[in-house]
Amino acid sequence: MSITNENRDWKHEFEIAPGVVFLNHATFGPVPRKGRLAVEDLLRRQGRLESDPDVDDESYALLAAAKNDFAGLIGQRPERVAFVPNASFALNALLWGLDLRAGERVLVAENEFPAIVYAVRNLALRLGLQVERLPCPDGHVAMETLKQALRQGAAALPISWVQYFNGYRYDAESLAQLCHTHRCLLILDASQGAGAIPMGMAEAGVDAVACGAQKWLLGQTGAGFFSIAENPIRPIRPLYAGWLGYDWGYRFGDLQRWDRPLYDDGRRWEVGSYPYYSLRLAAAGVALLAECGIAGVYSRTQALIERLVRGLEGTRYPVQQFDDPDHRSAIVAVSGPHCEALREHLSARRIHVALREGNIRVSPHFYNSVDDIDALVEEVRGFDR
Ligand SMILES: Cc1ncc(COP(=O)(O)O)c(C=O)c1O
Known part of the structure; x- marks a missing residue:
């Protein structure tokens, strides 16, 4: 089977530690492997100075x-x-x-x-x-x-x-x-x-x-x-x-x-x-x-958010979404009681989201998987404070 952008596992482009679920891209993003290699290469070259750094x-x-x-x-x-x-x-x-x-x-x-x-x-x-x-x-x-x-x-x-x-x-x-x-x-x-x-x-x-x-x-x-x-x-x-x-x-x-x-x-x-x-x-x-294509990036995050919305439907922590899809983004707020404690609970399980203005902010990027969302949903559903 050929790997197209549709079914490619983009997470392999990153070096996120096993077990970590990172859903906080509205704060900062992870380093792609190619980024780390590019910086290491420059550091190594600046250390060795084999080529003339005056003409870069x-x-x-x-x-x-x-x-x-x-x-x-x-x-x-x-x-x-x-x-x-x-x-x-x-x-x-x-x-x-x-x-x-x-x-x-x-x-x-x-x-x-x-x-x-x-x-x-x-x-x-x-x-x-x-x-x-x-x-x-x-x-x-x-x-x-x-x-x-x-x-x-x-x-x-x-x-x-x-x-x-x-x-x-x-x-x-x-x-x-x-x-x-x-x-x-x-x-x-x-x-x-x-x-x-x-x-x-x-x-x-x-x-x-x-x-x-x-x-x-x-x-x-x-x-x-x-x-x-x-x-x-x-x-x-x-x-x-x-x-x-x-x-x-x-x-x-x-x-x-x-x-x-x-x-x-x-x-x-x-x-x-x-x-x-x-x-x-x-x-x-x-x-x-x-490489992924920005339209593909967006549709991936929307599918993940849709899964989150369905996963938290009927719980104490519904996803707050704007009705008009044209006013949506890759950020959603999850509201409910004890959000600060919930964020700490998630963080202790290495699920990273943010606390903003009293709500849990979830911001998935294109490489996140449905398993990431399911892990979040499971922990939120099980949180009983
Ligand atoms: C809308 C917006 N602007 C700016 C920033 C950050 O600004 P800066 O890049 O200057 O730290 C953030 C988040 O940190 C933001 O959410």
Whole structure:
């Protein structure tokens, strides 16, 4: 029988210890074997120094390939992607690059992840902006609520594409259309969606996307990216600069020059030496996702979540799912009594989920098996505190 992507056992691409059930990709992802090997190879080469490390064309080629894969994941051209250390850095770079003026309004969902909240609060304090908290009575901002807030004028809406604790996914295109009607710039934090769900940033008309690689992208900390559309509704300019944002042709023998041109692509934002180790890990993760195909990644997680929903039906711990499949993601919340104790019970049995805002958050990735879900269901059903 030939092994197709449909029936391939993707877990073999990882080195997760036997008996461990990892269902917490909304916090971080495991290291793919190829990622570990790539980092070990670089460490070994940097230790041995047999080839000239001053001319590292291989690493630059790797950066370009990784950028292609990152861009592919979000439906954007690679030239429009910039590597950064994490989503928070990306959000700050984008928000500061907007050149906002005192009195302008920024909209933030009241249940937003703190990466956005604190970046905006700092900016608002420094620049004298107004921050409008958008109510989320149903776990997300309703389009009507957003419309009303936009009518009063707003410069920017930075918002999580997928909500970190309940998994609600906004429709990127509807958000972009509505924001643009009111000349408001849309920044999507895709940390909980990119790598798990197909995304079409350019097609949806999203102005900017920010993302860390440590979760669904299967990288580790230290790598992330952002992307700015070709024609955002308001210009976003770099507020900082560094020598690697300028074009040296990747040759560094003559650095006494003050005339290097700023790159006209995403590299203008990449200001200093690259975190090659983190980027190698992220590149391996994203390459694996590309191999499976992002549509396949998503359908696998949905089948696993469906199994979880059925497995916990009628128990004290039902899965909270949004009715409309278009607003679902690879994150679900399981609610019920004593969730903290339940999480500890699961953790002691090496079943890893997260406790978020009083619920158990379950976030399977494409390589998880039905056995992983069944193990979780069995333990939850047997938990009698
Ligand atoms: C929506 C969202 N944004 C950002 C982050 C993390 O931000 P950073 O990569 O800056 O640590 C998380 C989770 O940790 C998240 O859920």
